[in-house]
Amino acid sequence: MLRNSKSDEPKTGVDRWQATETRGAKKTKKAKTRKVPRKPRLRGDKRKHVGTLVAIAVLCIVCVIGFTPLSERITQGLDVQGGVSVILTASKSDGSSVSSSDMDTAKSIVEKRVNALGSSEATVQLQGTNSILVQIPGATNADETVSTIGQTGHLEFVRLDDIGDAEALAKISAGTDGVQLQEGTYTAFMDGSYVESSTVASSTTSVGTYVVNITLNSEGTQIFSDVTTELAPTKGQIAIVLDGVEYSAPAVQTAITDGKVAITGSFTLDKAKELKTVLDSGSLPVTLTYSESRVVGPTLGQDSLSQGVTALAVGIAIVIAYLFFFYRGLGLLTLGSLAVFATLDLGLLALLSHYGLFALIAAWPCGHGPDGHIGG
Numbered sequence: 162m163l164r165n166s167k168s169d170e171p172k173t174g175v176d177r178w179q180a181t182e183t184r185g186a187k188k189t190k191k192a193k194t195r196k197v198p199r200k201p202r203l204r205g206d207k208r209k210h211v212g213t214l215v216a217i218a219v220l221c222i223v224c225v226i227g228f229t230p231l232s233e234r235i236t237q238g239l240d241v242q243g244g245v246s247v248i249l250t251a252s253k254s255d256g257s258s259v260s261s262s263d264m265d266t267a268k269s270i271v272e273k274r275v276n277a278l279g280s281s282e283a284t285v286q287l288q289g290t291n292s293i294l295v296q297i298p299g300a301t302n303a304d305e306t307v308s309t310i311g312q313t314g315h316l317e318f319v320r321l322d323d324i325g326d327a328e329a330l331a332k333i334s335a336g337t338d339g340v341q342l343q344e345g346t347y348t349a350f351m352d353g354s355y356v357e358s359s360t361v362a363s364s365t366t367s368v369g370t371y372v373v374n375i376t377l378n379s380e381g382t383q384i385f386s387d388v389t390t391e392l393a394p395t396k397g398q399i400a401i402v403l404d405g406v407e408y409s410a411p412a413v414q415t416a417i418t419d420g421k422v423a424i425t426g427s428f429t430l431d432k433a434k435e436l437k438t439v440l441d442s443g444s445l446p447v448t449l450t451y452s453e454s455r456v457v458g459p460t461l462g463q464d465s466l467s468q469g470v471t472a473l474a475v476g477i478a479i480v481i482a483y484l485f486f487f488y489r490g491l492g493l494l495t496l497g498s499l500a501v502f503a504t505l506d507l508g509l510l511a512l513l514s515h516y517g518l519f520a521l522i523a524a525w526p527c528g529h530g531p532d533g534h535i536g537g
Contacts, residue, residue: 253448329346355384
């Protein structure tokens with residue numbers, strides 16, 4: 162039976178309006194779901210990505226240069242590279258008790274001397290009422306270390322005619338250096354408190370030796386000028402004495418009015434630097450003698466470091482196998498990202514080590530080092 166097509170049309174105006182709205186909504190929905198053609202990528206985006214890759218590559222190269230070689234650029238603590246551990250005991254020459262302020266001053270001066278020696282990650286700690294613990298990574302000779310950091314550093318300038326020890330005076334007059342002067346047998350006209358700065362220079366009179374040049378402040382310059390002006394006509398001598406030991410006794414040829422004085426004594430470069438370190442840090446208020454010293458080997462720390470490196474290598478091998486097994490070619494991208502992060506991390510550690518903010522140490526139970534002292 163045929164169906165009249167007109168009967169399907171809406172009978173009223175309202176019906177026709179509703180039908181028109183329904184058809185319009187369907188057309189709009191179809192229009193919204195229509196696929197929009199993708200725009201081609203802009204060349205600027207490609208340049209941005211290439212610029213980022215180049216910047217990362219340059220940064221990685223800088224980091225590699227910064228942390229190579231690892232053993233020198235990343236600071237290692239005492240328990241990893243070994244070194245010297247020394248306990249210094251303080252005393253007063255007059256037999257009086259050592260005060261807490263004396264110990265604080267002594268600790269500060271010892272720290273300056275240790276830092277001047279160029280040792281990184283060295284520690285200086287007060288122990289008890291009259292002891293100082295010094296730990297210096299990389300040092301191998303405890304005696305030489307103590308001789309520098311424990312030196313009293315009392316510098317004095319003495320006229321030879323003010324020395325009362327006849328035997329010592331005869332040795333100095335004969336040209337002998339390193340003569341021990343007993344306390345109370347001489348009178349100094351000036352001490353090291355007038356020294357403003359010091360430098361090390363090659364000797365102009367003896368090849369292969371060095372001198373320590375010191376600059377006096379204005380008051381010291383005037384005192385030295387007055388004394389040398391008085392001694393110059395008779396070529397009188399001035400003994401330069403450090404901790405009671407005469408280092409040199411030059412004859413005054415002309416008045417020295419500029420405050421520039423040279424300490425000679427056939428010094429090697431290392432000895433001249435040690436003397437400069439002592440002079441720059443000032444004199445200790447106490448006498449330091451070492452009651453215990455030993456060279457700490459790096460065995461324990463190196464064992465821990467080796468175990469850590471082995472564990473890291475095994476972990477990296479497992480990660481690489483996992484990436485290539487599950488991601489195949491895309492694993493190279495992830496592996497490259499890990500390599501970049503590792504390079505940047507090592508570069509950051511080298512930078513922190515350069516400024517003394519990081520040191521590689523072994524982890525010890527309860528924070529104790531191999532010698533039983535906190536801070537390792």
